[in-house]
Amino acid sequence: MALKLLRSNYQLTTLIMVIIVAGMSQGMLLPLLTILLDRSGVSTDTNGVNAAALYIGIFATMFFIEKPVRRYGYKPVIMIGMSLIIIANCLFPVWQQVGFWFVLRLIVGIGDSALHFATQLWIVASSPKEKRGRNISLYGMAYGVGFSLGPLGITLLKVGIWVPFMVTSAFFLLILLLLTRLKNEKPERAERAEAAHKRATSVISFAWFPLITSLLFGYMEAAMNSNFPLYGLRIGISESTIGLLLPVTGIGGLIMQLPLGIWSDRIGRKPILMGTAIVGALAFSCVPFVGTNLWGLGLCLGVAGGMVGSFFSLGLAYAADILPRHLLPTANIIASIQYSVGSIIGPLVGGIALHYLSVFSIFYFLGLVYLLFGLSGFIFKARTA
Template sequence: MTNPLTDPRLANNRSLLAAICCAAVCGIVFGLSMPLVSLRLEMMTSSGLIVGLNGAAAAVSTLVMAPIVPRLLSLVPGRVLIVISLILAGALHALFPVFESVPAWFVLRFVMGCFMTVVFVVSETWINQIATPLRRATILGIYGTVLSGGFGIGAFLFGQLGTGGNAGFYAGGLIFLIGAIPIILLQGPAAQAPGKDEASPRAIWGAASLAPAAIGAALAFGALETVLFSLAPVYGDRLALTDGGISLIAMAAAAGALTFQIPLGWIADRTDRRDALKWIATIAAVTPLAIWAVGDFLPGMMMLFFIQAGVASGLYTVGLALVGERFSGGAIAAANAAFIFAYGTGSLIGPPASGTAMDVVGPHGLMIVMSVIAAIYAALVWKRAS
């Protein structure tokens, strides 16, 4: 009887599972910590501006850290880098109730975001390097689905633990520590370190110019995802939906993100990934206009939010698979850093643009901005395909 922890025939699968576990851990902590930190800050300050700026600190940490990760990966083995980052992120998460002041929470949110960026860049680079080309988008679809599922589990944990005590902070820290276990135990091929030239900032920016369709997918997805999940409740409120109705459209969007990623990855693996991105972006540009058209008709909104969130999630899955197709070996680390940097940029600029549009033209300004973001990216990929 073979031992799945030592059988050399399962080595690739062990490494893939270890990397995908990173998505589960980060997703769970995201789902738990985002509402926990935001609501505790609201209680501490009664300032929506402070809450929003603290959330932006996580996006800024992505922009700062992503270009540095390839150099770190060239100096420290990938597994070691992930384990160190998970342990330190866990310690920081548990420190929030110890330093209960607004400046300290900005520092903690930023530094913890830096370590989480390391985990994302290294784990996604790892998957792209060892996934077989014919199954790459499907495997990344599984990765994305696990990340979305983890977010839902984290939100459930938040509902159970609440904001009244500090259990949520300690639970998040413990989850990070537990996440290091599969990285240590599931031994297999390691993430390939980039060479000196492949880890330079020039290589990272060069990756964006060599693969604009792939990197642009991350930028568009970062904006669309952040806008959808942060402002959809405001959109529903301004259309005079009940709290129950707002919850239903949020649940529909989350279900779409869970449902679509593996099928879209499977389709992209069996067709052409650039063609898949063309149609994904086109649908993501049209669906917000359909949401606008149905107004406050809740069943129609639920169906269309399900489609929009699900289809848009394919931008990340298929775009990341295109990175693995376009680059190889250590060069994937620089390309993945550019991908994560683009995602962080989109997540930083999307919400302010959408919020401003909602204030200027009404609630449907959200749908206009989402449609424009997807349409600009669709135009890019259709033009490059012509």
């Protein structure tokens, strides 16, 4: 019994470490590649399109990744996903060309999607019922911690262009070694596609409001990490300072995640989501007015991240309040798809807005979408499916 518990704890710890490193990689690559392309004279709209490639890879992978996971098990898929990211990381500094990097970002997206899909399913399937919620929360927090630490890798550019990529690859190789000690497992057989299609229609009908949160979270996360470096450079902030400011949004989300979850249990998910959306909208809209004041920027980004950084998890929790248990897996799939769509749209809209409108437009757009979401809560009336 003690050996089984020890093995279970080792498995969970290893999978959490996989997610931390994956979050670090994703959090570093978005701003780092944006800065390097900007250095080489690439326009902001082209830069935004290039940044979206990662999320296109993530989105496309979701349509075929279940089959290899079911056939070969979790462990091989995670290892292949990590290997793809390592290979792409090693190739980025070799040739700084937009088309080449677009392909590499697609590969990173495929690798990210594979390891996240398999890791999340493995944690859910292997966790006892009484610990499943806690373990999934650890998964979310691990990604948040990694993603927040990732932009610090920009500071390694001072040492050399290869250094940030090699450091990230070294972390992945270390986790790969730990992963080899895990015993492989396979998921249960998936349900029929026809039934899944019917469930998806029901989920969207009853829970459109809580599920929009995943779209907004993906949009915010990708827009901030892809477009904020360009914004910072345009208003005169140094690259190293950008690397220090970027994690502030994620740190704000981590700090407020548990308090907002507790308050949503007591007050209700809907009023918390509406209130945080409106406050977050105001915080994003204030960013242009603080200019290059680092304390002002840090405060605005920290408040905005604290308010909307828990949107994905709070949205799923609200969906769980409304939907019967058999529809929750479908809600998770829809949320993941919407997160990917938002992540693709974010850099595209931000890059085009920076190029054709104004340098401040990315924050006005963020403020607008969160304000509209907050107000749409007055329209949504929860029904039990």
